[in-house]
Amino acid sequence: MKELKDYKGGHALRTFNLLDEQYHKPVCDMHGDTMIEIKNLNYQYEDGTVALQNVNLTINKGEKIAIMGPNGSGKSTLFLCLNGVYKPTNGSIQVNGEPVTYNRNGLKKLRQIIGIVFQNPDNQLFSADVFQEISFGPMNLGLEKEVVRERVESVLESLHIQHLKKRPTHFLSGGQKKQVAIADILAMKPEVILFDEPTAALDSYHSQLVNDLVDELCEAGITVIQATHDSDYAMAWADRIIVIQDGKVLVKDTPQKVFENVELRKKAYLEEPNVLKMYNCLCKANIIEQTNNPICPKSIDELIKGLE
Numbered sequence: 001m002k003e004l005k006d007y008k009g010g011h012a013l014r015t016f017n018l019l020d021e022q023y024h025k026p027v028c029d030m031h032g033d034t035m036i037e038i039k040n041l042n043y044q045y046e047d048g049t050v051a052l053q054n055v056n057l058t059i060n061k062g063e064k065i066a067i068m069g070p071n072g073s074g075k076s077t078l079f080l081c082l083n084g085v086y087k088p089t090n091g092s093i094q095v096n097g098e099p100v101t102y103n104r105n106g107l108k109k110l111r112q113i114i115g116i117v118f119q120n121p122d123n124q125l126f127s128a129d130v131f132q133e134i135s136f137g138p139m140n141l142g143l144e145k146e147v148v149r150e151r152v153e154s155v156l157e158s159l160h161i162q163h164l165k166k167r168p169t170h171f172l173s174g175g176q177k178k179q180v181a182i183a184d185i186l187a188m189k190p191e192v193i194l195f196d197e198p199t200a201a202l203d204s205y206h207s208q209l210v211n212d213l214v215d216e217l218c219e220a221g222i223t224v225i226q227a228t229h230d231s232d233y234a235m236a237w238a239d240r241i242i243v244i245q246d247g248k249v250l251v252k253d254t255p256q257k258v259f260e261n262v263e264l265r266k267k268a269y270l271e272e273p274n275v276l277k278m279y280n281c282l283c284k285a286n287i288i289e290q291t292n293n294p295i296c297p298k299s300i301d302e303l304i305k306g307l308e
């Protein structure tokens with residue numbers, strides 16, 4: 001069993017036990033194996049709104065993907081298609097090489113593989129108390145009561161929220177609801193987790209908790225796809241950024257390539273990451289020689305280390 005680092009200040013998620021029966025996949029270099037293949041995906045809402053148009057994407061196992069784009073560009077709709085809440089109007093989605101089927105069994109199988117943490121936890125939590133809430137998914141999988149209990153306890157412990165176990169879900173604070181919504185999904189042990197703006201409405205302490213958890217999941221080999229408006233975070237965290245606008249994929253590339261494209265940033269209302277601003281200033285002042293260092297580091301920490 002591999003254990004991850006203890007968290008700064010000892011306050012956060014403690015260790016997340018990897019490679020126990022928690023996850024199916026061992027920690028290894030899984031990049032390169034296709035996890036999700038989306039072909040010509042279109043989605044139109046009942047009122048006629050076309051939310052996704054001709055989306056083509058390949059997402060590899062273990063990849064860290066940030067989905068960015070202005071409000072209303074189609075990020076949440078894409079997530080809901082990936083989790084089978086919406087059936088594409090046209091096009092197809094393959095997961096682990098198999099096309100998604102929209103009957104009961106097909107959707108059950110899909111949701112075991114792909115979990116979604118909704119932007120607003122009130123759309124996700126519906127059980128009377130936290131224990132019941134987190135048990136719901138594993139119970140639905142038909143697991144033994146004792147196995148379900150163990151899974152719930154383990155997830156509560158990993159997230160450091162054992163104290164919430166008996167609390168009514170509707171009395172929880174926004175940050176606590178978000179943690180329980182994440183626990184819901186972890187208890188299902190998915191291979192892919194979709195986080196729809198996971199730190200929106202969280203204070204900096206709880207944002208850090210969520211970001212630390214995401215890092216642990218990635219280290220465990222889970223494929224994580226996050227919708228975010230935070231350029232600094234996406235620059236530092238993502239392997240690739242997919243930019244969506246008006247339901248279409250504008251670009252899918254490394255964070256550096258995406259953010260260095262000034263036209264694209266303007267078009268998609270993406271903020272310039274601070275590290276890139278600083279890098280450009282240092283290049284202009286000849287403190288960094290751009291010819292020798294043509295790629296902007298992903299974070300200010302890395303940039304400073306490079307100057308030492």
Ligand SMILES: Nc1ncnc2c1ncn2[C@@H]1O[C@H](COP(=O)(O)OP(=O)(O)OP(=O)(O)O)[C@@H](O)[C@H]1O
Nearest residue numbers: 045046047049051070071072073074075076077078
């Ligand atoms: N239930 C619905 N019925 C009709 N149109 C919808 C519905 N839900 C979303 N839309 C529309 O679909 C488009 C894409 O919305 P979506 O929520 O996917 O965008 P988003 O990129 O996630 O936005 P945000 O960054 O604001 O969360 C928008 O034009 C939105 O108004």
